Amino acid sequence: xxxxxxxxHLLTVKTYPQDVEINxxxxxxxxxxxxxxxxxxxxxxxxxxxxxxxxxxxxxLLATLSRREQVPEENILLSLGTSLANFxxxxxxxxxxxEVLVEFPAYEPMFKVPAYLGARVRFVKRxxxxxxxxxxxxxxxxxxxxxxIILTDPHNPSGSQIGSxxxxxxxxxxxxxxxxxxxxxxxxxFYRERSLxxxxxxxxxxSSLSKxxxxxxxxxxWAFAPTxxxxxxxxxxxxxxxxxxxxxxxLAHLLLESPALAELEQRLRRRVRENRExxxxxxxxxxxxxxxxxxxxxxxxxxxxHRVDVKKFYxxxxxxxxxxxxxxxxxxxxxxFRMAGVQDTEVMKDGLQRLExxxxxxxxxxx
Numbered sequence: 382x383x384x385x386x387x388x389x390h391l392l393t394v395k396t397y398p399q400d401v402e403i404n405x406x407x408x409x410x411x412x413x414x415x416x417x418x419x420x421x422x423x424x425x426x427x428x429x430x431x432x433x434x435x436x437x438x439x440x441x442l443l444a445t446l447s448r449r450e451q452v453p454e455e456n457i458l459l460s461l462g463t464s465l466a467n468f469x470x471x472x473x474x475x476x477x478x479x480e481v482l483v484e485f486p487a488y489e490p491m492f493k494v495p496a497y498l499g500a501r502v503r504f505v506k507r508x509x510x511x512x513x514x515x516x517x518x519x520x521x522x523x524x525x526x527x528x529x530i531i532l533t534d535p536h537n538p539s540g541s542q543i544g545s546x547x548x549x550x551x552x553x554x555x556x557x558x559x560x561x562x563x564x565x566x567x568x569x570x571f572y573r574e575r576s577l578x579x580x581x582x583x584x585x586x587x588s589s590l591s592k593x594x595x596x597x598x599x600x601x602x603w604a605f606a607p608t609x610x611x612x613x614x615x616x617x618x619x620x621x622x623x624x625x626x627x628x629x630x631x632l633a634h635l636l637l638e639s640p641a642l643a644e645l646e647q648r649l650r651r652r653v654r655e656n657r658e659x660x661x662x663x664x665x666x667x668x669x670x671x672x673x674x675x676x677x678x679x680x681x682x683x684x685x686x687h688r689v690d691v692k693k694f695y696x697x698x699x700x701x702x703x704x705x706x707x708x709x710x711x712x713x714x715x716x717x718f719r720m721a722g723v724q725d726t727e728v729m730k731d732g733l734q735r736l737e738x739x740x741x742x743x744x745x746x747x748x
Contacts, residue, residue, distance in 0.1 A: 390711035402703040403732040408721035412595035413648045420639035439630035461600040463567045463589040473617035479528040486712040488537045511673045512539035516550045529561040538719035539682040540675030572677030578605035601633040656722035669740040679722040694743035702735040
């Protein structure tokens with residue numbers, strides 16, 4: 382795969398027109414705490430040196446995250462978001478010519494970034510009906526040269542979860558053949574109380590405060606990994622910056638140790654339940670889409686009926702209804718699109734009505 386310097390999906394979402402009214406492509410929850418509930422104040426941060434923080438980013442957040450996630454501090458790498466954590470891990474572990482096995486369909490950076498770093502990318506296809514990942518499919522994709530398997534759980538874009546038998550098989554591949562198992566679990570907090578790493582400490586998993594907590598602007602992420610991997614990753618991180626900014630990491634620490642966090646999580650989970658009911662009902666009644674409905678979470682990846690003109694649909698959706706979704710072409714499946722149920726419930730209702738209208742307006746004319 383040729384080296385590329387452009388992530389098409391990210392370039393698109395960063396340049397959406399100002400007049401977009403409803404964005405179902407956006408997959409960060411809207412942060413629901415009021416200003417008077419925030420655990421931040423003028424004295425929250427004193428801009429002074431904190432001894433030892435240059436090594437890990439913030440010892441405050443490291444300790445808080447370790448306590449909350451039940452992961453030892455020596456197994457945690459702090460970073461500016463999940464995407465940077467992914468890049469640092471791949472940069473630290475992959476050499477030019479290493480073979481990596483990546484799920485299909487895939488979120489663009491999951492294969493473009495390793496390819497840019499010089500890895501040889503192969504794909505393991507998820508089941509097109511429910512986007513499940515099977516042991517036989519993985520076994521067929523693994524070769525003697527496979528260095529790493531790269532997955533998302535839940536799957537981005539479909540929301541499908543990796544089954545327990547597959548996780549055990551991945552553990553066996555790691556133990557018996559030394560294949561690195563890498564899982565981006567940034568959407569996991571929508572339904573999982575603890576990281577996969579707690580039960581599978583051989584794996585490397587990454588996440589952040591961006592999706593469930595709606596704090597993408599903090600750029601606070603992490604990787605959980607074996608200690609030897611963490612050490613390599615910190616050394617590689619010095620190629621990018623000698624020290625990551627302390628302030629966003631400390632703000633994340635203040636939030637995660639605050640009593641307000643329980644109220645925040647309660648509100649977010651209530652919104653997830655309400656939006657899943659709305660989206661599930663919509664998908665059941667519409668005649669223009671077919672969709673696997675994942676057991677949990679907020680990601681959905683419906684396929685448009687062949688009665689729908691795909692190009693006309695996107696044109697109508699934005700041009701007439703001032704709305705966007707994530708186009709399926711960014712996941713190598715152009716008749717699909719990804720939608721995320723993270724908006725306020727009333728916005729979700731309005732958006733689903735606009736979505737149905739745009740589909741109706743885009744039907745192929747019958748001869």
